[in-house]
Amino acid sequence: MARLIRSLRQWPPLQLQQKYHCCSRILTESTKPLSHCFSFAISTSSRGNAHHRPRGIRLSNVQESETGDDSESDVRKSRNQKKREARIAVRWGMELASFSTPQIKRILRAASLERDVLDALMLVKRLGPDVREGKRRQFNYIGKLLREAEPELMEALIQATKVGDQKTLQALAGSMTQIVEEEEDDDDDPFEFTSQEFVNIANRWFDGLISKDIEITNEVFSVSTVDFDRQELRKLVRRVQTSQEQNWNSSEEDRAKTDAAVKSAEKSLTRFLGTLANTRAF
Structure with a gap:
């Protein structure tokens, strides 16, 4: 070591400066691979850890996805x-x-x-x-x-x-x-399956149709919430009117027969109107 120092002292100042720069460059270049390797190791380790962590997260997502798929499948089946x-x-x-x-x-x-x-x-x-x-x-x-x-x-x-x-x-x-x-x-009982509210409506319609009340007739035939056979309704109304007229003009001998005809005609019309009044609410 003493010999090295002694020889360095004997070198001219310019040569000594050049030797110093040369040594510094050599040292710097020699440390670069180590630094690079170290940073590469850190980077690789970081990437490995980063790659490892999402793997667990993705597994959880897969489980949630499978659960969601099962739920959607149940909904579709239902x-x-x-x-x-x-x-x-x-x-x-x-x-x-x-x-x-x-x-x-x-x-x-x-x-x-x-x-x-x-x-x-x-x-x-x-x-x-x-x-x-x-x-x-x-x-x-x-x-x-x-x-x-x-x-x-x-x-x-x-x-x-x-x-x-x-x-x-x-x-x-x-x-x-x-x-x-x-x-x-x-x-x-033509109103067996009809509530009292609809019975009252059907009775009002019945009286209005038989008496040819224009306002009530228009009310019945303008019902739009239910599609019903209007031709059938007209036929039932005419049947009641005809049977009542025949009953009024019948003799005592035929009265029982005409009474039965009136009752049958009125029952058919009443059932039709009761069902119409009940169903139009839906």
């Missing part, structure tokens, strides 16, 4: 199930409307359905073949009312009624004798 049930209920309504009134009542009693169902079915049975859109809306409404029914019971009742399987109907609906007696009693 919607599809509701659509199938709605279509089945509409089909029930169409099949019920093809039966006679006693058959419809028998099925509705056995299925413990509300009276609104009979009202709606009686109305759709009165709609003419040209009232297609009105029938479609009415059957959709009937379908909503029938969704509360027990599917297996409804299918069994409808099928048994189609083929006339009285034994099955007896088992499902109870004693046939009791059913017939109830149906005969019900025929005396």
Whole structure:
């Protein structure tokens, strides 16, 4: 070491300065790879850590996505199930409307359905073949009312009624004798399935139509919330008016016959108006 210092002192000042710069450059260049390696290691480590952390986050997102997909799948299944049930209920309504009134009542009693169902079915049975859109809306409404029914019971009742399987109907609906007696009693009351509010409306309409009150006649025929067979309504009104006129002009011998005709005509018109008054609220 002493020899090195001694030799350096013997060098001229200019050569000493050049040697100093040379050594500094060599030292600087020699440290660069180390610095670069160190920073590269840090960068690589950072990238590795950064790459490692999101991996856990992405796993959580995948789990959430899978949960969300399951939830959406359940929603789609639920919607599809509701659509199938709605279509089945509409089909029930169409099949019920093809039966006679006693058959419809028998099925509705056995299925413990509300009276609104009979009202709606009686109305759709009165709609003419040209009232297609009105029938479609009415059957959709009937379908909503029938969704509360027990599917297996409804299918069994409808099928048994189609083929006339009285034994099955007896088992499902109870004693046939009791059913017939109830149906005969019900025929005396045209408002069996109508609330008192609609009874009052139907009675007012009945009196106005028979007396040819223009204001009430326009009110009835201008009902737009329900598509009903206006030609059928005119026919029922004329039938009542004709039977009443015949009854007034009949002899004592024919009075019983004409009285029965008046009662039958009035009952038919009253049922039609009661159903119309009840259904127009929906």
